[in-house]
Every structure is written in structure tokens, then in C-alpha cells.
Amino acid sequence: MPVTKDDVLSALGAVPMPGSGKSIVEADVLRAVTVDDGRVSFILEVDPAQGAALEPTRAAAQAAVEALPGVRSVSALLTAHGPAPKAPPPPDLKIGRHPTPQAGPRAVPGVRRVIAVASGKGGVGKSTVAANLAVALAAEGRAIGLLDADIYGPSQPRMMGVSGRPRSPDGKTILPLHNHGVTIMSIGLMLREGEAVVWRGPMLMGALQQLMGQVAWGELDALIVDLPPGTGDVQLTLSQKYELTGAILVSTPQDIALLDARKALDMFDKTKVPVIGLVENMSSYICPNCGHEAHIFGHGGAKAEAARLGLPFLGEVPLDIAIRQAGDSGVPAVAAHPESPEAEAFRAIARRLISEGVV
Numbered sequence: 001m002p003v004t005k006d007d008v009l010s011a012l013g014a015v016p017m018p019g020s021g022k023s024i025v026e027a028d029v030l031r032a033v034t035v036d037d038g039r040v041s042f043i044l045e046v047d048p049a050q051g052a053a054l055e056p057t058r059a060a061a062q063a064a065v066e067a068l069p070g071v072r073s074v075s076a077l078l079t080a081h082g083p084a085p086k087a088p089p090p091p092d093l094k095i096g097r098h099p100t101p102q103a104g105p106r107a108v109p110g111v112r113r114v115i116a117v118a119s120g121k122g123g124v125g126k127s128t129v130a131a132n133l134a135v136a137l138a139a140e141g142r143a144i145g146l147l148d149a150d151i152y153g154p155s156q157p158r159m160m161g162v163s164g165r166p167r168s169p170d171g172k173t174i175l176p177l178h179n180h181g182v183t184i185m186s187i188g189l190m191l192r193e194g195e196a197v198v199w200r201g202p203m204l205m206g207a208l209q210q211l212m213g214q215v216a217w218g219e220l221d222a223l224i225v226d227l228p229p230g231t232g233d234v235q236l237t238l239s240q241k242y243e244l245t246g247a248i249l250v251s252t253p254q255d256i257a258l259l260d261a262r263k264a265l266d267m268f269d270k271t272k273v274p275v276i277g278l279v280e281n282m283s284s285y286i287c288p289n290c291g292h293e294a295h296i297f298g299h300g301g302a303k304a305e306a307a308r309l310g311l312p313f314l315g316e317v318p319l320d321i322a323i324r325q326a327g328d329s330g331v332p333a334v335a336a337h338p339e340s341p342e343a344e345a346f347r348a349i350a351r352r353l354i355s356e357g358v359v
């Protein structure tokens with residue numbers, strides 16, 4: 001069994017953080033935990049004043065992970081980027097406020113294009129496609145941001161291997177995180193552990209406005225927005241309040257024929273957001289043992305449907321266990337094994353978006 005991020009976190013959960021009475025996991029000093037094919041890396045971000053005194057803790061953390069079966073190498077770094085001990089803690093930003101009145105769609109400062117990744121229903125691999133496309137576009141030299149706006153199931157922190165509450169030095173600007181060449185922000189990072197999101201309408205709009213407007217995105221060629229599945233308030237707010245370049249619709253072969261995917265298309269049509277094209281995910285199944293390719297869900301459904309609807313077909317991504325394992329370990333397939341066939345599926349779509357001037 002390959003070692004998983006959960007295995008690593010549970011081993012690190014037994015390493016005490018001196019002076020806190022907590023483990024290093026509970027003390028929230030762990031950052032950027034990534035697990036890739038037995039290679040584990042993580043950072044302990046501590047107060048500058050504690051810095052060197054915590055070297056034994058770093059060594060203990062490294063040893064705890066090295067002891068796990070299946071671990072091939074461990075990179076455990078100590079950084080001291082935290083606030084100085086006597087500095088006031090950063091103000092606690094409240095996410096999920098009421099929306100600020102706003103006339104008409106607006107641009108996000110510094111961001112040249114906003115591209116939504118959407119799906120008619122959950123579980124079709126929208127977040128997987130968004131993460132891998134973001135990494136693939138960044139690898140092609142584009143400045144890319146990834147906003148996880150999936151309020152009900154934010155999965156980008158897990159997929160992109162980022163953790164920890166983002167900082168806000170001035171109480172207004174939210175500093176995004178970075179990994180795999182991508183600037184990342186997720187609603188999941190702003191919520192406290194176990195905090196269920198029960199917001200509706202106006203609160204969702206307020207949260208989205210904060211994520212779009214208060215995050216210091218910097219200069220980006222494109223901001224990729226991972227939407228919640230379906231056609232709810234977040235989708236409407238995004239398409240009505242922001243200048244969207246377009247939407248990429250992700251579908252499985254059997255789902256495209258169903259009403260869900262068409263409802264999403266209709267919504268973008270009504271809100272006048274151009275649909276950049278369709279991606280067929282879980283297009284065919286690649287057997288991890290023999291490499292045989294089987295079309296479990298049928299094949300080509302999305303391509304045929306795209307042709308029927310006059311939409312560009314952007315490409316197909318196989319159902320491949322390597323894609324799921326990569327996503328679960330915080331290193332998307334494109335970053336973990338850039339030359340593999342599964343990564344190539346995403347990279348081909350990224351190159352196409354670039355060559356057609358979409359990004």
C-alpha cells in the first residue's frame with residue numbers, strides 16, 4: 001500500500017509542539033504536506049523567535065514519517081515566516097459577509113482572464129480537471145491562479161497540497177498560497193475545522209466577492225475558478241458580477257446525455273457566459289495491471305454532444321487510478337508525472353487553450 005497523506009498526518013499528529021501542549025498538527029504549524037509516490041515533504045512554519053530551538057521537533061517529525069512503511073524519502077523544512085511573537089495576531093477575517101452592492105460585472109484587479117470550471121453534477125472530476133489544468137497552464141509559462149469556490153465541498157487544498165489558514169497582514173487583504181507553480185485560494189482554507197457551510201444566497205455572494213476581490217492575486221494571465229457542481233447561487237453571482245472569459249464544462253461520458261450537464265449549459269447561455277468547451281472526464285478506463293483501455297461508460301458521448309450543440313470539444317481524460325492517487329496526495333498528476341499519458345491528456349488541453357488564445 002502506498003503511503004497516503006492521512007498516514008503522514010496521523011504520524012505527525014503524535015509529534016509534540018514544545019510549549020503548546022499540542023501536537024504539531026493541532027498547533028497549526030504544518031504547511032504544504034505533499035506525498036508523491038513515497039516521497040514526502042512538509043514545512044514547519046514557526047515564529048521567528050522560536051526558529052532554531054525547534055530543530056529537534058523538525059528532526060522528530062522527519063523521523064516519525066521516515067518510520068512509516070512505504071516512505072522512500074522525507075524532506076522536512078523549518079521556516080520562520082510566522083508573525084513575531086509580540087506582534088498582534090492578524091485580524092480574523094470574517095468570510096461569508098453580506099454582499100457589497102455592485103453595479104454590473106467587474107474585472108478582478110491584475111487578473112487578465114477569469115475561467116470557470118463547471119459541471120452539471122458532483123463527482124464528475126471538475127476539481128481534478130481544474131487543478132491539473134492550472135498546473136499544466138503554469139508549466140507552459142502562464143501566471144495562473146486557482147480559486148476553489150466549491151463552497152459545499154472544497155477539495156483544492158487536498159488536491160493542490162496546501163493547508164493552513166491564509167494570512168491577512170492588514171485585516172483586509174488575504175494572502176493566497178502557492179504550490180506547483182499556481183497561486184491558490186480556497187474557501188476551505190478560510191473556514192474553521194468542522195465549520196459547516198450553511199450559507200445561502202446573499203452570504204454566498206459576499207464570500208465569493210471577498211475571495212475574488214480581497215485576495216492578493218497579483219498579476220495573473222488567468223484565474224481558474226473551481227465552481228460547486230450544478231447551477232446555484234455561486235455560479236449566478238460569478239457570471240453576473242464578474243467579467244468571465246468563459247466556462248469549461250466537465251462531464252463524464254454518460255452524464256452529458258443527462259439533463260444536468262445541459263442545465264449548466266443553459267445557465268451559462270442565459271447569463272451570456274461563453275462556453276469555452278467540453279472536457280470528457282473518465283472517458284475510458286486504463287487497467288493499472290495490463291494497460292488495457294476499456295470504455296466502461298461508453299465513449300465519445302461528450303464529443304458527439306459537443307458537436308450537436310456546436311461547442312468545442314477540448315479533450316478527453318481517462319479514468320486512471322494514478323489521477324486519483326495523485327489528487328489525493330496533494331500533487332496533481334501533471335505535477336507528479338508530467339510525461340505520463342494521464343498527464344498528457346491535461347497538458348494537451350492546456351496547450352490547446354493557449355494556442356487558441358483562451359489563456
Ligand SMILES: Nc1ncnc2c1ncn2[C@@H]1O[C@H](COP(=O)(O)OP(=O)(O)OP(=O)(O)O)[C@@H](O)[C@H]1O
Pocket residue numbers: 119121122123124125126127128129150153155228229281282317318319320321322323324325327328
Ligand atoms: N480521470 C480520473 N481518473 C481517476 N479518478 C478520478 C478522475 N477524475 C476524478 N477522479 C476522482 O474522482 C473523485 C471526484 O473527483 P473531483 O473531486 O475532481 O470531482 P468534482 O466533480 O469536483 O466533485 P465535487 O464537485 O462533488 O467536489 C476524486 O476522488 C478524484 O480523485
